[in-house]
Amino acid sequence: MVYAYANIIVTKPESLAAYREKAGEALSRHGGKVAAASPQQTILEGEMETGLGVILEFETADAAKAWINDPELTEVHALRTGAGSSTIALLG
Template sequence: MIYAYAKLTVENPDALAAYREQAGPALARHGGKVEQATADTTALDGTPDLPDVAALLSFPDKDAALGWINDPELKDVHDLRRSTGASDIVLLG
């Protein structure tokens, strides 16, 4: 199992609502899922730039995560996520 941290700064809430409807099935295509997602984040140390939405994603392995982000059939889903505002995803491993 491998995890990814997603950080979203939302400028387009309507796009975020549309993305949420498609995110789960898109992740599932590659064995991924949302472990936790929240708009309620707290800095534990330092002064990080807190996101409007943070999510912890899981995948069976690194290849599955790379398959998800590079899947040409999911381009529109990834473009929709990016249209919400700033979108950063970091693979942990």
């Protein structure tokens, strides 16, 4: 398993709500799922603006990359990026 960490600073909740309606199906197309999510994060060290924190789980790094680069999911990803600023990091 590999994991991806997403941090979303939400400025447009309506766009995030629309994304949430489609995100599960988009993830499952590439074998991904939400392992954990929380609107509250506690920074243990360093500095970072936090928002909605999400841990995504994929079978392989290639599956995670296929999910983020899938041209058929462009509109779904646009809902997330339209919700505010987001950063997604692959762990592994």
